[in-house]
Amino acid sequence: MSATVLSAGIAGSRSRAAPAWPVGWIAAVAWFGIAALIMVWPDADDLGRTPLLAAVATGFGGVILLLALLSTSPRLAPRLEPFRAAGPWLLVLALALGAWELVTAKLDLLPRPFFVAPQSLLEVFTDDWPRLSDSVWNSLLLVLPGYALGAAIGFLFGIAMGWSRLVGYWAHPVVRLIGPLPATAWLPIAFFAFSSSHGASTFLIALASFFPVTVLTWSGVSSVSKAYYDVARTMGASPWFLVRKVAVPAAMPSVFVGLFMGLGASFSVLVVAEMMGVKSGLGWYMQWAQGWAAYANMYAALLVMALMCSGAVTLLFYLRDRLLSWQKGLVRW
Amino acid sequence: MVNGARLEVRGVSHAFTLEKRLLPVLEAIDFTAEPGEFVALLGPSGCGKSTLLRLAAGLEPPTTGQLLVDGAEISGTDPSRTIMFQDPTLFPWRTVRGNAQLGPEARGTLRADAGRIDEVLSLVGLASFADALPHQLSGGMAQRAALARALVNQPRLLMLDEPLGKLDSLTRLAMQKELVALWEREGFTALLVTHDVEEALLLADRVLVLSDRPARIRADIRVGQPRPRRRDDPGLVALREEILGLLGMAEAA
Numbered sequence: 001m002s003a004t005v006l007s008a009g010i011a012g013s014r015s016r017a018a019p020a021w022p023v024g025w026i027a028a029v030a031w032f033g034i035a036a037l038i039m040v041w042p043d044a045d046d047l048g049r050t051p052l053l054a055a056v057a058t059g060f061g062g063v064i065l066l067l068a069l070l071s072t073s074p075r076l077a078p079r080l081e082p083f084r085a086a087g088p089w090l091l092v093l094a095l096a097l098g099a100w101e102l103v104t105a106k107l108d109l110l111p112r113p114f115f116v117a118p119q120s121l122l123e124v125f126t127d128d129w130p131r132l133s134d135s136v137w138n139s140l141l142l143v144l145p146g147y148a149l150g151a152a153i154g155f156l157f158g159i160a161m162g163w164s165r166l167v168g169y170w171a172h173p174v175v176r177l178i179g180p181l182p183a184t185a186w187l188p189i190a191f192f193a194f195s196s197s198h199g200a201s202t203f204l205i206a207l208a209s210f211f212p213v214t215v216l217t218w219s220g221v222s223s224v225s226k227a228y229y230d231v232a233r234t235m236g237a238s239p240w241f242l243v244r245k246v247a248v249p250a251a252m253p254s255v256f257v258g259l260f261m262g263l264g265a266s267f268s269v270l271v272v273a274e275m276m277g278v279k280s281g282l283g284w285y286m287q288w289a290q291g292w293a294a295y296a297n298m299y300a301a302l303l304v305m306a307l308m309c310s311g312a313v314t315l316l317f318y319l320r321d322r323l324l325s326w327q328k329g330l331v332r333w
Numbered sequence: 334m335v336n337g338a339r340l341e342v343r344g345v346s347h348a349f350t351l352e353k354r355l356l357p358v359l360e361a362i363d364f365t366a367e368p369g370e371f372v373a374l375l376g377p378s379g380c381g382k383s384t385l386l387r388l389a390a391g392l393e394p395p396t397t398g399q400l401l402v403d404g405a406e407i408s409g410t411d412p413s414r415t416i417m418f419q420d421p422t423l424f425p426w427r428t429v430r431g432n433a434q435l436g437p438e439a440r441g442t443l444r445a446d447a448g449r450i451d452e453v454l455s456l457v458g459l460a461s462f463a464d465a466l467p468h469q470l471s472g473g474m475a476q477r478a479a480l481a482r483a484l485v486n487q488p489r490l491l492m493l494d495e496p497l498g499k500l501d502s503l504t505r506l507a508m509q510k511e512l513v514a515l516w517e518r519e520g521f522t523a524l525l526v527t528h529d530v531e532e533a534l535l536l537a538d539r540v541l542v543l544s545d546r547p548a549r550i551r552a553d554i555r556v557g558q559p560r561p562r563r564r565d566d567p568g569l570v571a572l573r574e575e576i577l578g579l580l581g582m583a584e585a586a
């Protein structure tokens with residue numbers, strides 16, 4: 001991304017004229033065309049929200065048209081660069097929506113109810129959004145505290161294992177034996193041991209993030225170059241200083257790998273826990289929708305879940321980029 | 334101005350275990366660096382020069398023998414004995430200034446030493462790079478940052494392990510001058526490891542020539558010439574021939 005921004009900046013400084021954006025214009029036209037198709041071509045079956053879908057497509061086209069208009073201005077063009085870069089995507093998304101609309105709503109080529117029309121998906125969001133957003137909220141309320149708890153304990157435990165020979169000696173075999181066990185294997189025990197399904201799920205989610213964070217913090221701390229400690233020691237550093245200001249920062253890249261792995265594991269436990277026992281959240285919503293053969297609702301929940309997980313990962317990437325900006329060549333998300 | 338430390342090395346031998354075999358590195362090293370003296374250690378690669386500095390810094394105890402500072406046996410590290418390592422080993426997550434302030438930060442004297450940190454950074458010519466990260470520095474700049482980090486501690490014994498190894502010859506000349514000026518101003522005892530005979534002769538009061546591993550002191554040469562010295566000074570040229578002869582390089586020179 002930064003490379004394209006840079007080259008745009010250079011190009012901009014050379015010539016004042018804004019570069020043309022043909023893809024943008026075409027994408028805008030495509031969205032308008034799809035909107036017309038949705039509106040004009042009658043649905044094969046009685047579906048709700050067809051006009052709304054057409055309106056949404058028109059809105060998309062309008063926004064893209066506006067962006068295309070604005071980017072003819074040399075002053076605004078550099079700022080709109082991210083949209084310009086997304087041009088091919090904007091176009092392909094319009095075409096994909098058109099194809100999807102054709103094979104489902106218009107021509108009814110795919111078996112229902114398993115395959116749903118775009119407007120049906122839209123209908124879920126317009127009509128069932130209170131329950132959907134409630135599910136998101138409940139899922140977040142379950143996964144975030146559990147993840148944070150597991151990651152925090154894992155981080156401290158990993159440092160203790162890497163730093164103290166004694167802790168390492170006793171903890172290593174246990175972590176080695178128990179750690180690779182998927183957290184979901186504890187499900188029966190957890191639901192038995194905890195009085196509430198919420199407590200049991202939090203425990204399992206914490207367990208799922210605990211293990212990778214522990215192991216990667218531990219390996220990060222134990223692979224810190226001895227030379228760094230030597231430097232600090234010759235300058236009068238206390239052991240506490242060595243832990244806080246040498247071991248921890250040096251291990252941070254590895255810790256983040258653990259945090260990413262833990263996040264994935266936590267989400268998978270979340271979904272399983274919500275499908276098995278917890279009576280709320282996106283996993284529960286999906287299970288419930290599937291039970292009623294309400295596939296549109298299921299897909300909507302799946303989409304929301306993808307956005308939620310992706311958002312969480314993006315947040316973690318952002319945090320990492322802030323904290324580890326000293327590293328060169330970080331992977332961009 | 335600090336008063337330099339007196340370093341006594343008494344019958345020090347040291348050995349490492351490398352792949353289950355004992356590797357003798359230092360053998361019966363015996364010398365005393367007087368307070369404020371500038372001593373250069375010269376010897377072939379891998380003979381044990383860096384090891385000797387590590388022992389004097391208190392990072393490891395010697396296998397046999399004793400090292401004393403001002404009459405007291407060295408039992409561990411102390412900020413009054415700072416070492417500038419052969420490898421800059423800057424902390425990559427800290428800026429140049431962050432690296433330079435490591436010592437004061439570790440000892441909790443950050444506020445009192447703030448002025449000293451700025452002073453030292455401009456002394457090594459990195460004032461304008463104070464906020465740069467180590468991966469943004471050249472090899473020579475990294476070495477200068479490491480020098481700054483050592484100097485901030487106002488050591489009484491400063492050990493320099495090939496501090497100018499990665500510098501180009503022009504910067505090297507300038508930094509040699511700076512080092513001598515610094516040493517004259519601050520008054521520390523200096524122990525300089527170098528591969529460069531000329532550099533040793535230009536800077537040091539005394540040059541200890543070490544043998545191949547295990548290192549023994551082959552010669553303890555006093556350089557009497559007044560400073561500033563010129564490399565074509567006939568006295569220095571003669572000493573240079575003598576040292577190269579000791580190192581078995583007489584014809585090559």
Ligand SMILES: Nc1ncnc2c1ncn2[C@@H]1O[C@H](COP(=O)(O)OP(=O)(O)OP(=O)(O)O)[C@@H](O)[C@H]1O
Pocket residue numbers: 349350351356358376377378379380381382383384385419546
């Ligand atoms: N921690 C260690 N464990 C085992 N052997 C070591 C260790 N440190 C150094 N040695 C060995 O000790 C010998 C001397 O090493 P040292 O670093 O003191 O050499 P040096 O004189 O500084 O060489 P150079 O001029 O190339 O830096 C080498 O043969 C090296 O292999």
Ligand SMILES: [Mg+2]
Pocket residue numbers: 382383384419494
């Ligand atoms: Mg060395």
